[in-house]
Amino acid sequence: MRIEAQEQRGVTVVSVLETRIDATSSDEFKLAVATSVDRGTLLVVLDLTSVSFIDSTGLGALVGGFKGVSAKGGRLVVSGLQPGVSSLFKLTRMDKVFEVRATTAEAIDVLSRRA
């Protein structure tokens, strides 16, 4: 699974470069996020701009990633939601779990202000 992580203004931006997060890739995804978080700061932006589809296993992995960050006292913001993913978030009330911003830049802003 192609994932890129880079630091910007004290925030780790984890970008998922695949179009799907589903049962075949969710384990890799979880691992990749955990590794990035371990290496980087506790302020994480999860950039889902490339992702057009997340299935139920993928959503579970996303929440798992979020819990991992929270457990370490960190904060995670999701950015760049495509319509299909945004709709999934709406149906499952992920707006009560995740902070969401339209662009990665906004997400970095939100987190770096706190740092």
Added chain:
Amino acid sequence: MHDKTQLEGEAALSGARGKVLLIDDAPEILALYENVLRHEGFEVRVASSPREAFTTLESFEPDLVVLDYMMPQMSGEQVLRELRERPHFADTPVVFLTAMGQDERTIGAVLELGANDFLTKPLDRRLLVAKVAALVDGRRRANLSRAYDELAAAQRALLADLERARKVQNSYLPPSQGRFGQIGFRAVLEPCEHVGGDLYDVIETACGMITVLVDVSGHGLAAALVSAGVRSTLRLLLHTKSLPDALRELNRQLSMDNDDHYVCIAMVLCDGMQMRLVNAGLPPIVRLRNGEVTGRVLATGIPPGLVAEAEYEEVVWQVEPGVDVVMVSDGFAELFNDVEGIGHWASALDLLPVDHARSRHSLERCLQEAIRSSGGKLRDDSTVVVLSIAEPTRPTLRSGDTPAGDSDAAEVRFSIPPHMEVIPRALSIAARAMGRDPEDPEVRAPLWEALLNAVVHGSLGVNSPPRDRELGSFLAEVRRAERHVAADKTVAVSVTATDGGYEVAITDPGNGFRWQDFVRSNERPDPTLEGGRGIAIMRAGTEAVSWNEKGNEVKLKFSRPDKESQ
């Protein structure tokens, strides 16, 4: 001896054409043949004593053993015998190395023991390689074939197991079509593998009938196991908890499990014409009238099992006949690219009235068609549940030999000649269908009269005597006269809502009895009219009394009490 890691490395490099074990007590022989064979791409191990040989045999599992006939510690013959006694190596090919001059009898004996071939020392290289290659190839092919058979058998066993699991999962489902008072229920479920994480359930509680649609995250066997557990838990919780409370408790339990699964779930509680709905994670529950979407319920909570703390709400709807309420799993919505649940699929769903003869198969057909249109392969379990509100039910009286029971309010069975209890029961059903009290004299009198005559005369085909006799004694007389009547007569009672009230139609078998012979005119009751008090009674309390040509159906028109008081 060679270093083990070096050996394995060389074997990996050589791209093993086969595995050969060389057993000879002369180290220079071993070294020589080993080189020759390794050069040809074989993976080779050597052993210079029988004990070393058997140890290596177990760990290396060669495709071929090349064995020296004459060895000081144990003869080649003995090694061969012992080899052949071990079931795992009973058919491993063995080539004997014999010294020049060995007589044919010995060779013959050795071959009889189970050796496959022999080579005479000093060896011709090409001959060594040729014989080794031939035997190893044959052996490998046999191994492959056996491995394939074993795999195929294992796969068949797994599939058979999955098939049994599918049957179990199916048995958990309620019938795919049913009727609960005015609510018609239909469902179709298509797992994307043998078993899946989708399920639907119908639970009748004191508060009403609850329909549940569950979609466990993921699919396949793991999801199926979780869904079975969720079903059991819900069946316990829903008898005592409200829908939101049940979800809260389910979330608590699923979050405690050390497992990554969570559940998207929608539930509808039907209590008369009121519905309570929750939806945590599934596509919107859609309300349809004449194929148009008139309401949606979505996102009333976070799917149970995702986060430890979650809040749940419910939505209340009033419904009426003609409304369809549809729940779908996201596997289904995905087929239409409609996760938002606008309901594009609503028009595809051929929502015929539940009573329609074709409707049982129409849902299935729609789903299959949708699967076909989207490429023929389901990516996720796909489920549709439809609740259709119908007009109030038709109570029916049927004759037969079984004793009357209370299990189905719409049907009362009795035998001919009928017992007394049949008529009050039918009357009660008809009155309740009109929303009236069966004891209300205004409805009771006309209904009683109509039912009495339909049951007694319509079934028995006798003329009505003047009303100066008790029904009981009249029936006793019938029994004494031993009139022969066919046992399966039916008297049907149906109640239909009209603009001003209700129409009760009572249909009897028309056994030579005609209502028009009773009812002389449609005017208000006149005790001086012929026909007796029965007709007068039917007219009183009704707006109109009518009958059909054939004379086996009478219709009583009742107006709504509030209308009359206007």
